[in-house]
Amino acid sequence: MVKEATEKVIPNPFVPYPATLTSSVDLTTDVKLFTLELDRPEDEFDYKPGQFAFVSAFGVGEGPFGLASVAYRKEGLQFAVRRVGTVTNALHQLEPGAKTGVRGPFGNFFPLDDYKGKNIIIIGGGIGFAPLRPVITTILDNREDYGEVLILNGARSPSDLCFASEFDDWAKPPRTKVELTVDAGDDNWNGRVALIPDVLAELGPSPKDAIAIICGPPIMIKFTLTRLKNLGFGDEQIVTTLEGKMKCGLGKCFRCNVGEKYVCRDGPVFTFAEISQFIEQF
Amino acid sequence: MTKILGKTGLESWLHNIMQERALVAPKHVGDLILFDPVQSVDEVVFDYENTNLSPKEFFFPRTDTLFTTKSQDNDVELIPTIIDQETVIFGIRPCDARGIAMLDGPYLDDPADSLWAQHRNKTTMIGLSCTKPAPQCFCTSVGSAPNDSSSVDIMLTEVDDGYAVEAVTEKGERLLQGVELKESDVTLSAPSCDTSVPAEGIVETVKKVFDSPYWSRLADRCIHCNVCAYVCPTCYCFDIRDRTDKGKIERIRTWESCQSKGFTRIAGGHDPRADKGSRLRQRFCHKLLYFPQQFGPLSCVGCGRCVVSCPVNIDIREIISDLQELGAKVG
Numbered sequence: 001m002v003k004e005a006t007e008k009v010i011p012n013p014f015v016p017y018p019a020t021l022t023s024s025v026d027l028t029t030d031v032k033l034f035t036l037e038l039d040r041p042e043d044e045f046d047y048k049p050g051q052f053a054f055v056s057a058f059g060v061g062e063g064p065f066g067l068a069s070v071a072y073r074k075e076g077l078q079f080a081v082r083r084v085g086t087v088t089n090a091l092h093q094l095e096p097g098a099k100t101g102v103r104g105p106f107g108n109f110f111p112l113d114d115y116k117g118k119n120i121i122i123i124g125g126g127i128g129f130a131p132l133r134p135v136i137t138t139i140l141d142n143r144e145d146y147g148e149v150l151i152l153n154g155a156r157s158p159s160d161l162c163f164a165s166e167f168d169d170w171a172k173p174p175r176t177k178v179e180l181t182v183d184a185g186d187d188n189w190n191g192r193v194a195l196i197p198d199v200l201a202e203l204g205p206s207p208k209d210a211i212a213i214i215c216g217p218p219i220m221i222k223f224t225l226t227r228l229k230n231l232g233f234g235d236e237q238i239v240t241t242l243e244g245k246m247k248c249g250l251g252k253c254f255r256c257n258v259g260e261k262y263v264c265r266d267g268p269v270f271t272f273a274e275i276s277q278f279i280e281q282f
Numbered sequence: 283m284t285k286i287l288g289k290t291g292l293e294s295w296l297h298n299i300m301q302e303r304a305l306v307a308p309k310h311v312g313d314l315i316l317f318d319p320v321q322s323v324d325e326v327v328f329d330y331e332n333t334n335l336s337p338k339e340f341f342f343p344r345t346d347t348l349f350t351t352k353s354q355d356n357d358v359e360l361i362p363t364i365i366d367q368e369t370v371i372f373g374i375r376p377c378d379a380r381g382i383a384m385l386d387g388p389y390l391d392d393p394a395d396s397l398w399a400q401h402r403n404k405t406t407m408i409g410l411s412c413t414k415p416a417p418q419c420f421c422t423s424v425g426s427a428p429n430d431s432s433s434v435d436i437m438l439t440e441v442d443d444g445y446a447v448e449a450v451t452e453k454g455e456r457l458l459q460g461v462e463l464k465e466s467d468v469t470l471s472a473p474s475c476d477t478s479v480p481a482e483g484i485v486e487t488v489k490k491v492f493d494s495p496y497w498s499r500l501a502d503r504c505i506h507c508n509v510c511a512y513v514c515p516t517c518y519c520f521d522i523r524d525r526t527d528k529g530k531i532e533r534i535r536t537w538e539s540c541q542s543k544g545f546t547r548i549a550g551g552h553d554p555r556a557d558k559g560s561r562l563r564q565r566f567c568h569k570l571l572y573f574p575q576q577f578g579p580l581s582c583v584g585c586g587r588c589v590v591s592c593p594v595n596i597d598i599r600e601i602i603s604d605l606q607e608l609g610a611k612v613g
Contacts, residue, residue, distance in 0.1 A: 010396040012362035014348040014522070014533065058351055058358060059531045061524045063549075084549040099358040127550075218552050244554075245546045247522045252388050252395055253538075254519045255546065257564075258554070260572040279492050279571075282554055 013250055016056050016101030017043040021094050022076055028160050030083045031127055032092055033068065035076040036102060045105065047071050049112060049134035050241055050269045053104025054249055055079055057090035064246045064264075066131030066215075067105065070138055077102060080130035080162055106249040107268045110239060112138050115211045119147040123224055125154045125196055125216025129162045131241050131268075132215050136170060143173045150205055154181040154196040154216075158189045179203060197223040200231075207232040214240040218282060225272055235273035242268050242282050258282045284470065285463040288444040293323045295461050296372060303368040306340055308333050317371065326372065331416040332585060336378035336515035337371050341401040342385070344537050348397065348522070351531040365400040370457065372408045376430040376437075377421045377583040379409050381515030383433035387577035388518060406457050409434030415475040418586025420599055423479035425579055429472045439470050446470055479599045480606045481580060487609035488571040494608055497566075498559025500601070503594040504541065506558065510565065510596070511539035513587040516573075519545075540564045566601055 023035040036055070038045060047053070047067050056062040063085075069078035083092045094100065112135065120139060124132040139146050151170055155161045161180060171178040181192040181199045192199060196216070205212075212228050214221055221240050228238050244256030244263035256263040259279035275282070287295065299305050300321070308327040309318040315330050317337040352359040382402075389398035412419070412428035421427060431437035435454030438445040447463055449455040511517040521538040524531055538545065541561050547553035555561045573581035582598060589597050 010394050010399050012349065012396040013393045014396075014535075015360050015362045018358060018360065059524050059526045062522070062533075082549070088549070097356070099353075099356060101358075101360065217550060218554070243548050243552075245548050247520060247535075247538075250393060250395075251391065252518075252520075253522070254388075254540070254568065255538075257568075257572065259567075260575040279489065279567075280554070280560075 014103070014248070016054065016062070016103040017045065019077070019100050019102045021096055021098045021100055023096055024092075024094060027080055027162050027164075028155075031080055031160075031162055032083075034079045034081060034091065034094075035069075036079070036100060037076050038102065039099075045071075045077065045102070047105035048109035049138055050109035050131055051105040051107050052131070052249070052268060053077070053079075053102050053106060055081070055091060056101035056103075057087055057094065058099070058101065060090035061087045062101070062103065063087040063091075064106070064249060066241070066268075068130045068133045070134045070141075073137070073141075080127060080133070082127040104249065106264055108266070110135055110213060110241075110269055116145045117147065117209070119149070119205070119208075119210040121150045121152070121205050121210060121212040123152045123154075123196060123200065123212060123214045123216070124162075125220040126156065126160060127162060128216035128220070129153055130215075132213065133163055133166075135213060140170065140173055140176070143176070147175070147209065149173075149176040150203070151176070151178045152181070152196060152199060152203070153178070154183075154199070154220075156183045158182050158186055158191075195223070196220055197227045200224060200227045204231060207234065207237060210237060212238050214238065218243070225275075228272075233272075235276055236271055238272035240270060240272070240275070242270060244268075244282070283465045284441075284468055285447045286441065286444050286466045286468070287438070287447050287461065287463055291462065292438075292445055296323050296326065299370050299372075299457070303370050305370050305372060306337060307372040317373075328373070330373075331412070331414060332375050332378075332419070332587075333373075334587075335513060336381055336585065336587070337374055338378070338382065338385075338515050340369065340371060340405065341382055341398060342389075342518060342520075342537075346397055346535050348533045348535055350533075353529070353531075363397060365397065365404055367404060369405045370408060371405060373410045374407050374434060375412055375585070376409060376426055376428060376433065377419070377585040378515045379407055379433035380421075380426050380430065381581075381583045381585070382407070384516055384573075384577070384579060384581055384583070385518050387573075406436070406453050407434045408454075408457075409437045411437060411439040411470075411472075412475070413440050413473055415473060416586065418589045419584060420476040420479045420586060421584035422475040422477045423599075424481050424582050424584040426583060427472060428475050429470065441466075441468050441470065475584075476599075479584070479602050481582075481602055484570050484580065484602055484605065485574045487605050488567055490612045491605055491608045492563070492567070492571075496604065496608060497563040498557065500596065501558035501562040504558050504562055504596060505594060506539075506541040506543060506561070507593060508539035508541050509591045509593070510588040511541060512537060513591045515583055515585055515587075516569070516581040540568065562596075566598070569598075570602070570605075 251265040
């Protein structure tokens with residue numbers, strides 16, 4: 001159990017890579033998409049869909065956010081950040097050119113290579129859609145590797161739907177469908193007004209050779225899991241990414257644990273088979 | 283043969299240590315006995331059951347600077363904290379030393395916590411065997427003993443004419459270089475400590491009673507004051523925040539407690555442990571289930587500080603007994 005502390009200089013894992021905010025774009029009334037570039041060419045930051053990183057607003061703090069970009073496109077590190085607390089408020093106030101810091105990438109990822117040849121159902125609610133965007137990008141950039149793709153994006157209201165400007169592009173490739181729903185519509189909304197789990201039941205995707213990938217608030221995840229089970233999806237066919245209060249991302253601060261599992265290190269991506277073994281509720 | 287260091291020999295050794303390194307030792311602070319840097323051997327307390335707090339804070343300070351920032355023009359330089367002070371802690375009890383060694387599990391797990399690693403590297407621990415365990419002590423029930431030398435660098439055990447000296451690690455041997463020790467054939471007696479806490483098999487028991495209403499009943503009287511976490515030698519949860527002072531920005535980490543309201547509340551308001559029962563269960567499950575699952579031993583060293591500090595008498599010894607009883611009923 002006890003490991004020998006060695007004399008060699010250990011890099012401080014809490015010091016972020018210096019980075020510059022290169023763009024900050026409104027996605028909804030309270031969500032911005034940030035693009036960050038690392039300042040030092042020697043800093044390595046290779047990541048996969050589903051991983052997350054901490055972004056700093058120096059003087060205020062840092063917070064964990066799912067990476068919304070894909071590494072191979074080399075378009076910078078992107079994060080969709082909803083303004084809900086002190087750190088996210090401070091981040092929202094940063095102008096392009098501002099200095100920030102990134103720590104990561106952390107956690108496991110969606111094993112998209114393992115899903116090749118399968119039908120993919122992607123279900124996201126609100127800001128929970130952020131970590132699913134790189135999943136969509138990767139699948140659509142390698143469209144022929146996957147079967148049917150169904151994207152179900154839901155939000156509280158039409159103006160809360162994240163990545164709205166990208167929906168048309170997502171729906172363009174063959175065998176790819178985008179379905180939208182909101183909890184409450186507005187004057188301009190002609191689409192669905194329903195909860196995600198209900199829409200899912202209505203659409204009734206087949207579990208055959210399928211993988212369902214979910215992200216959203218815990219309550220949405222729980223109800224969606226039940227609907228997928230009802231549709232005949234097996235525990236290994238349902239994959240989700242969980243959120244947890246986190247301070248370190250390294251499995252040390254013991255804030256994000258669900259039982260003996262760390263969301264930051266054992267997750268954030270878990271299959272329903274894994275979740276059903278959790279001793280504690282997430 | 284046992285090696286003995288006389289009482290005056292010990293005093294002059296500590297005096298010499300102080301010339302080159304920081305010496306931290308039990309000291310009277312108000313009504314308490316606490317580990318604190320000492321400037322003179324006269325300040326050192328040699329006769330005590332245990333200190334009111336463990337010396338955990340010399341490895342994991344209540345507030346520790348992770349890095350500072352230096353801004354120039356539009357550039358921000360991040361300067362990580364370097365710990366170069368060599369420190370010797372004298373008088374650490376076996377339970378507290380074991381608590382520190384246990385935290386190597388999470389903190390040195392890859393990627394290592396550099397601050398913890400630096401504190402560990404720069405610190406030599408001189409242990410002092412317990413001669414009279416306090417009423418709340420139960421180290422023997424949780425896998426240790428009043429004379430357990432496994433987690434210190436040097437172990438001292440009080441004998442009639444001084445202290446029996448055991449150099450446990452190379453670091454300990456280095457610190458003892460040049461110190462004159464007498465040979466003696468004295469046999470060391472080990473005092474007994476409370477062995478009645480039924481901790482054996484508790485890991486399996488806790489799994490069985492995880493969903494029991496026991497936790498919320500117990501938590502009814504918890505006032506989430508967090509004292510249990512602050513006095514605990516093995517509690518290591520932390521918070522990270524930024525502190526600004528006259529243009530200087532520091533990212534700091536501070537002690538935190540899983541009993542705090544909002545400890546697990548995420549952005550958007552969801553809190554998987556919104557009720558006191560699940561928070562109290564977290565505290566005991568971390569010590570009795572999760573830590574053993576992850577690193578091996580129970581992360582309770584039996585110092586009994588939480589037992590004497592809790593204003594509403596939540597007693598881990600009683601809890602272990604209760605859980606075993608409950609577990610036996612569940613079958």
